[in-house]
Amino acid sequence: MARNIWVLAEQWKGQISEPTYELLALGREVADAMGVSLEAVVLGDQVKGLAGSLGVADTVITVEHPALAHASSEAYGEVLAQLAKQKEPHAILIPLTNASWDVIGLLPAQLHMPFVNFCGDLKVVDGKLQAKCLLYGGKMEVTVTPETPAILSILPGTRPVDQGRADKIPTVEEVAIAPAEPHVKFKKYIEPEAGEVDITQMDVLVSIGRGIQTPDNVELAEQLAEQFGGAVSGSRPVIDQGWLPLSRQVGKSGMKVKPKLYLALGISGAPEHQEGMKSSDCIIAVNMDPQAPIFSVAHYGVVGDLFEVVPCLIEKAKAMKGS
């Protein structure tokens, strides 16, 4: 029996999430290389209607049940265990996002399968699945060949979202499985307080990281942002310290931004942050560390002291604008 590649579709607020489409693009490549089918698995309360957009897959397997309304790791695991037993997939690809985090964590135990984390890319080498994983905050790349069937968590941004969309309508297979009511019960979402600025709508972001050292220097970033009509955003450490509100956070746990200009100041560029900004049109990074991972995603880089470069930048911008 052909062992197919599965993509576990992720939903966010009733829609299929963008990382899902990225995974379909990636999964398509892998399935084609192996000569097997690509199947998207969609679990939820009412999900049949979502299947139509997943046409890059050959088949969409849906399971509907109220207990699946929220991505509960217990209920998802129970359903996927049964499905996997029936259909024996070769590999299950899941987007490595906050929404899917718990499912990713529990599934390897529930399915008794090997698990590969932090996958930045997948290839098929001599008929075997090979993953390139980023460890130690992006400082090392590890090539891994898991025993299959395996579960792999895939970092967002491996393939363009559009590559995972197609007009084709896939075959839909509805499977009836009734998982138990999970012990851990979802109650509600808590939306963030409306920040005065929606950083996802800004053309220019001046983004600060640990290298900014003190909240004084947030002001410096604000002055720079002002020159370009932009806003200040930050990586997780800056928000955790309380130097910027949650609404300004860029990264896995924050916002995904695609501004025309993303100035990364003192941001090392760990994968969690890169996820949030790597699709920006123009990324310019300033960092003291020539090995900072941010330089691999930036278009332009400066190895230097942001406290020297930024004031000069402000001056120069003022001069060029004649203001």
Next chain:
Amino acid sequence: MNILVLLRMVPDVVEELEVAPDGKSLNDEFLRLIINESDNHALEQALLLKERYGGAVTVIAMDQPEIDDVLFTALAKGIDRAVKITGAEKGLTTRQVASLVSRAMPTTPNVLPADLVITGCQAIDDLDGQVAPLLAYDLKLPYLGLVTGMEVDLSARKATVVREYAGGVRGEFDVPLPAVLGIQVAERPPRYVPVAKVRAVAKSQQIETAAAGALTQVPAVDVVEMKKPEAAGRAEMIEGSPEEVAAKICGILAERGLL
């Protein structure tokens, strides 16, 4: 309230990481280990829960370099017991550690039952698993990850737990106790403890030990190669004095119509 915290050590990336001669692992010549950041948050959260609800905190960890310092620091911060699991092989993966720890817990005196088992929700060397859910599965306990806050109702045997999503959105859950929680951040930054206190604790308190059991088979992941990432698209580096750099950047931006 009885809280069990699992602490792990990870490579300290302040030190330059190098690949070992075998081409598949980290060169340990200059490698230092540091407490996993989110485990440090789990420890802080445990201390906060103890302050709020009373009870005792036990910390459990695998024996590895610099772990004694970490455990004495935890004791100085106010945990009640520290247990070190000794005799395990070196170089265990996350999944192997989870398996070893989950089997050591029931056999180490007075560790279980706990009302809450908490640990960090991630670590930079989690190649083959996340420790919290794997522990939860082995201990047959409910699990929630990416936790950023909680209220505990011991009499009702449940906790109201807040978990993080993207875009600043959080979710609220009811979690029955006992449970395993993967902590993203504690409700407060990890506290400081004076060195003098840690030194005093190191002289006056003991770290208990428990022998690691035999390693059981866990689904394995074969590492073919480890290397420093080649930047797929490396940035075009801008050189010069700060003034020159600023001028070049403004030039680039002007070309792109951003200035």
Next chain:
Amino acid sequence: MAETTTGLDQNSCDQMTLETLREFPEGRNIWTCIQCGLCTGTCPYGEHMDYPPRRIIGLLREGMLEEIYNSESMLYCVACYACKAKCPRSIDLTGILLPLVKEQVLIHRPELPAELQKALENMLRYGNPMGESPRKRALWVKTSEVPIRILSEDRRPTDVLWFVECYTAFYPRGQDNCRATAKIFNRLGTDFAILGNEEKCAGECGRLSWESGLFSTLMEYNMQLFAKYKFNRIVTSCTHAYDAFKYRYPVLGFDYELEHTTTYFARHLDKLKPLMTKKLNYTVTYHDSCCLSRHNGYYDEPRAILESLPGVKLVEMTHNRINSICCGGGGGGMWLDTYYKTKDFERLSERRVKEALATGADVLAVSCAYEISRFEDALKVVGGDKKMIVRDITELLAEAIE
């Protein structure tokens, strides 16, 4: 003759606590306080403190410790020695009493300002407050024009053990100082060597800011390190390390000859003068550093160097010598700017550079590694960075020498 303070022995009262003050001469001293308030009046942040030094003594005498522990006041102390220098009873507030108070404040506070906490944790773990890998500490050596011997690589005895210290070794502007220092040693024909990556912070600012345990750890480490090598004297670039070695380390047997680079070079001025072939054409004003000058009385030596530089004219700021205003970096202040900002305090470094600018000088000369970054920063903030540059005396000296 340098004005020295009475230098009450900071180590004889190493075991003193706030509860056992009466058992030690330095502790009993506080009962001679006449509550004149000179300490508070001269304290750079005294106006902001609920419990400035005078009140702290008053409370200590009455055993009312809780009030002090729960106040923020001690966070504003930058350990500048001004109170100690002015005290008519020679009570060593800065060196002995206030560190004891600060230590208790740290223990009683639920939370430390994040930046300070990080600096202390880094000092313990990495031997420097920046959190840099110790293996990068001697990277600057590659950029030196003159050869630098590192003792772990070449264990032969040396005359001078040059204790470089953290800000000097890791910060780019500090490395300018390193290169200048090495050049001058070289021109003097000094036999010198450094500890390189083995060197860890001497710990003085940990000592003065709350953390006697951290200090002890660093002190024990450094003393063991010194014992490994043979040298005649220690010359250090850091005024705080100088203080640590002079006043604290003797408790573990430190008895090496000790100088700061400024006083070492001042002592060798006769040999350096013939080498000063470049005319500098600077008007220079000198900022007396708290440790070197007010605490140890070295007011004339830095000035002697500056006055010997060709083309240099020396002008004085309003507050000079014993009245010099601290840059704000001591006692943990280096890592409390964030915190002071939340209180809307004027930065001491800004206050000071305004005075410097008022002299009309084009160079602000300093002797302490903290001062370079603090004053350069402050000049940018007050908009004086085009009018005045900041240079360590060592850098000026190296500039004058070919």
